[in-house]
Amino acid sequence: MWFGTGGLSPGGGVSLYDGKSWITYTEKDGLAGNLVWSILQDREGVMWFGTSGGVSRYDGKSWITYTQKDGLANNAVNAILQDKEGVMWFGTRGGGVSRYDGKSWITYTQKDGLAGNWVEAVIQDKEGAMWFGTWGGGVSRYDGKSWITYTQKDGLVNNVVRSIIQDEEGGIWFGMDSDGVSRYDGKSWITYTQKDGLAHNEVKTIIQDKEGVMWFGTMGGVSRFDGESWITYTQKDGLAHSWVWSILQDKEGVMWFGTGSWYPDGGVSRYDGKSWITYTHKDGLASNGVLSILQDREDVMWFGTWGGGVSRFDGKSWITYTQKDGLAHNEVRTIIQDKEGVMWFGTMGGVSRFDGKNWQTYTQQDGLADNKVISMLQDKEGIIWFGTMGGVNRFDGKNWQTYTQEDGLAHNLVWPILQDRDGAIWFGTSSGGISLFDGRCFQTIDSKDGLADDAVHSLYMDKSGQVWAGTTGGVVRFMPKNKIQPPVTITQVLAGEKTYTQLSERLNFCAGVRRVAFGFHAPSFKTRPGRMKYFYQLVGRDTDPDSRDGFAHWQGPTNQDTVEYFNLKPEKYTFRVQAVDRDLNYSEIASLELILPPVWHQIVWIRGILAVIGLVFLAAFGFVTWRWTAHRRQVLAYQRLAVQELQDAHDMQMGLMPKTAPPIEGVEVAGRCLSANTVSGDFFDYLAGKRDNEIALVIADVTGKAMKGAMNAVMADGILHAKAEEMEQLSPALLMMKLNNVLKTRMEQEMNVTMVIAVIHRNRCVARNEAISEAISKNHVLERSEGSVSEGEHSVSEWETTLTLANAAHHAHPLLLRDGEIQTLKTGGLPLGMRAGIKYSEEQFKLQSGDVLILMTDGIIEAQNSETQLYSDSGRLERTISQFAEDLSAEALVNAIINDAINFGGDKTTRGDDMTVVVAKIQ
Missing domain, CATH: 2.130.10.10 (YVTN repeat-like/Quinoprotein amine dehydrogenase)
Incomplete structure (x- = not known):
């Protein structure tokens, strides 16, 4: 057993008696104060002591003291409670009540709704509501949102509440400083x-x-x-x-x-x-x-x-x-x-x-x-x-x-x-x-x-x-009782952004107030919280002059204790509210007069001046409107021309794209260009070589938007075809040098073209086994024969496929899919049309059956999602290509890459660049 002691005489502290011996703890041992008013053991077995010097926590080994410096409302602590959530509550002398959840402190006082700042008792009822007994202020109930205070006017025997307890039936009992005990249950039922x-x-x-x-x-x-x-x-x-x-x-x-x-x-x-x-x-x-x-x-x-x-x-x-x-x-x-x-x-x-x-x-x-x-x-x-x-x-x-x-x-x-x-x-x-x-x-x-x-x-x-x-x-x-009217009061008024709590019989608001909200409350012991009914009206809006004293035009009944009015005109109003308790007892009507003055422009003589100014303004506005309309017609005409230009550029761009590729035995080719909202300069094309089974795949990105970009693309593609016709054997590097020299003289400064040309040539050949071995030993990692070598005997495919690549600063490098693995074919060079006389290099690779070559523009790899992540960095491109099955067509892979890039980058309306893909599949 623990005993809190202390008083006017020396000594004090808290004493523990185990049935045999006594142990006393004082300030010397770590107790906050020797005058102890309250003791509680929490669910963890920790002891809490409310003293004259703060709150002390004792776990059997060490002491921790909390005071006003830590957040306690007052160092004199009368009552301690641990609620159902494990939160600690401390009722203090003069400081209100403090709530401590183990991390932070919150203090409630009379300003928040507490009956009095001297708190003698604290309990939590079966519904989770907190009750606070105060010295001289009555008792307050707090449900976590709102406060209700009960005093002698409501039926409490005395306003000095020393103790509170809830019985098994749910009734709340209040022990007073004098005059006896009050029980809250309505006192009406047997x-x-x-x-x-x-x-x-x-x-x-x-x-x-x-x-x-x-x-x-x-x-x-x-x-x-x-x-x-x-x-x-x-x-x-x-x-x-x-x-x-x-x-x-x-x-x-x-x-x-x-x-x-x-x-x-x-x-x-x-x-x-x-x-x-x-x-x-x-x-x-x-x-x-x-x-x-x-x-x-x-x-x-x-x-x-x-x-x-x-x-x-x-x-x-x-x-x-x-x-x-x-x-x-x-x-x-x-x-x-x-x-x-x-x-x-x-x-x-x-x-x-x-x-x-x-x-x-x-x-x-x-x-x-x-x-x-x-x-x-x-x-x-x-x-x-x-x-x-x-x-x-x-x-x-x-x-x-x-x-x-x-x-x-x-x-x-x-x-x-x-x-x-x-x-x-x-x-x-x-x-x-x-x-x-x-x-x-x-x-x-x-x-x-x-x-x-x-x-x-x-x-x-x-x-x-x-x-x-x-x-x-x-x-x-x-058992019928004497009819006692419940008291009702208007507790607060919210006008605009200002709240009024000190209310008299009349309130004068600032000019311009159009929204007013009222809060009201009727405390009662017998009527449970939330069950009080209210009728209300705003005289001057809800009522006619002849019905101000009757029940006509009253709003309600309602359980809500607030009401809000909008769009009020400048006028004098009277707000009235009446409460009805559980037994249908009606309160007296509480009322409050409001005056909403007009703003300056609602005053009559100011309105006259404004009317004259308005007429002058209307005349000036008519003239300006006429001028603006004429200008607007001109702007719309320019806009229609711009829209038509974009459409023409789009048609011109799409006209460059071939429907099908020239036939080449054992190679399946497909391509597609998906234009963006703003017409850009992407294009792809196929060039048929003069040698048998030879084709050049071209993919390019021309700088410039709208008509300028489309014209540059048309020009570059036309020159490309003309120069290719001059060549007996297609060479990507030579073709780029010729195209670059012409573009330098034809294109504007700061304009250029990035391009990849991939020439695929297939040739029938018969080679000896020794030659095959030597070729295998010398070739690049990609230079593997299409045929297979078996133990004891060598056999050779009748086709040899060669890929020749040249790249003019096109940073979407070609990709090669072979045996489920993806390799990047990196070659380099400057953009076309920037400087005359540039020499371009080319590299050769041997292709084998099942290889897939992918060319694309930067509209694919630079597609961005909502988090600005690039498509090329997401890993989705590699997954899409790796999942390509051998039995699918080249066109299927083209569509898969474009669709996945679109899904990654979001809706088409956010794309600012074309998406172009060309695929060649070696059979």
């Missing part, structure tokens, strides 16, 4: 169950007899309660069946019990206090399952049954009415007689009205919420209410009105209906508790308010005005 003497916890019907005794029909018999003792009657005593659905005391004081089920046993039992008489189907009762009983003004008994219709018994003879006679349905759940003497029957097929001669039935087609009618009530004004499986109906004889969960009803399946002395209508629901309705506002009472269970089967108001509720979990008695 519950009776089987433990108290009730026959069964599921109560179907309740009445009070002429002597004030309460009777409860349950699923286990009938219970009688005189306020002190209980008596239960079952089948052993003479009751027809243990399931009791309805009870009635007739004018002679005799008790009638409707019992039974869908099974044959059951019936109506009559009890005069001494003996029992049971009536069943054999005696003339429509069915042995009796759900409802009524005695009319002529003393005739009516019995609504389970599937047999309704029976009328005058003490001598029985008459039964069924669907054949005009009844809506043979299962009759409820019976009433209205003020005119007309009988009403609520059935599983609608409502039937019987005036003794004629039947009339109302269903959903007439306005009924649902055809399954469980309960009925005629209120003091003659209105008939119907509880159905689809909501509640109000019927004034002409018009139907339906209320459902969307309107505030607790649940759409409504069982009993009751009107209390104040005229409020009570609706017991299947799983939502009880709804109270005064014609304007719905409020709900459920198990969190003290109801035994949210399934309410019966409601009854006794002679004293107490309401008894029969639920699945027992009987609850609701």
Whole structure:
């Protein structure tokens, strides 16, 4: 056991007693202060001590002290709590409350909503909300978002709260400095169950007899309660069946019990206090399952049954009415007689009205919420209410009105209906508790308010005005209280970007304010947070002058405690709000007057000056508009010419591209150029050599955009063809030298062409084995014969394929795919058209069957994704080429490379360069 000590005398500290010996820790050992007010052991077993000098943490070995320097609100710590999340809370003397999560500190004070900065007690309730008892300020509840403060005005015994605890039922108890204890539960409910003497916890019907005794029909018999003792009657005593659905005391004081089920046993039992008489189907009762009983003004008994219709018994003879006679349905759940003497029957097929001669039935087609009618009530004004499986109906004889969960009803399946002395209508629901309705506002009472269970089967108001509720979990008695209006206040106003919390009766805003928001609050012990309802209006906007003091044009009810208005005109307004608590008690109306002044341009004499200035401006604007329109027409004409130029350039560029390659035996060739948005100068072409089986593949990138780029491409391609015609044997280096010399004289300065020319030549040959061996030993790594050598005998392919390459500064180097591996064929030279007399070199490679040659422009390798990564750096190009299958065509590889580059680089609209690919596949 740990004991916090200290006071005015010397010494103090904290003492530990293990049952045998004492150990005392003081400031000398590491305790923050010798005056100890609070002690807590956390979930890890660590001890925390709130002292006069801060908070000390002791893990059994070492001490850590936290003070104001670390973030604590005040060094004098009255209370310590560890919440469900493991966060530590410290209530201090004069500094408020501090929250510490092991890393950072947060302090809450009166400025944030705390009742007072001297905090005596801290707890966390079952719902996770924090409660803080203060010295002189009352108690505050904090749910992590908003604060609610309760004081003596709300029902607290005293504003000095020393201790707080929550009991097993969820009630919060507050220990005061004087005057006793307060408990927060509404103080309105008393519950009776089987433990108290009730026959069964599921109560179907309740009445009070002429002597004030309460009777409860349950699923286990009938219970009688005189306020002190209980008596239960079952089948052993003479009751027809243990399931009791309805009870009635007739004018002679005799008790009638409707019992039974869908099974044959059951019936109506009559009890005069001494003996029992049971009536069943054999005696003339429509069915042995009796759900409802009524005695009319002529003393005739009516019995609504389970599937047999309704029976009328005058003490001598029985008459039964069924669907054949005009009844809506043979299962009759409820019976009433209205003020005119007309009988009403609520059935599983609608409502039937019987005036003794004629039947009339109302269903959903007439306005009924649902055809399954469980309960009925005629209120003091003659209105008939119907509880159905689809909501509640109000019927004034002409018009139907339906209320459902969307309107505030607790649940759409409504069982009993009751009107209390104040005229409020009570609706017991299947799983939502009880709804109270005064014609304007719905409020709900459920198990969190003290109801035994949210399934309410019966409601009854006794002679004293107490309401008894029969639920699945027992009987609850609701004791009416004095009507105490809940206090409501306007807590803050937000106008524009400024917040007002110090509110008087009138607020004057700055000019130009168009948006105003209001916050309001009504604290209450009995009405749970979030259940208070509010009505509000902004006089001058929501109301007419004639309705300022009435309920017309009020907004609500709503659970929200804020409202915001937009686009307000400069005017005087009055905001009004009224709160409604759980018991339908209405608060006084809180109001606040607002004045929104006009901005300078809304003043009348300024508007006159502005009108004159406006006329002058309009005249000037008309002239400027005329000039601008003429200029705009000229600009549009230039734009149309530019668009046409781009289209012509695109057509010209695409016209360079060959449809197919000249045939060469054993070589498949394909190419494609995908132009960008801005026409560039990419092109590719095929040149047929004069030797057999010879072809030159050309791929180029010409500087310049639009028409200039296209013209340069056309010129370069034309010169290339002319020079190739002059050559008996195609040589890439020689062809480039001739093309360069011509382009230098024809192209503008700073313009140039990068190009790769790849000449493929195939030749039939027959070689001896020794020659093959010598060739293999001398050739480059790529110079491998197309044939294969076998052990003991050499065989040679009849084709020899040679690749001759020249490169004029084209940095998208050719690639060769051989046996699943990719090799880069690097050759170099300056761009064409920059300087005359340049000599270009060429290199030769031997190709073999299955080799694939790929030429491309920089539009492929320089494609970028959203992160500006280059396609050539991503590894995707190599993967696309490596996955090329031998049985696929060259065209398939061309399309695969272009499509993958597009997917990598994004949508076409972001591409600024052409994409060109040429592929040659050696078969």
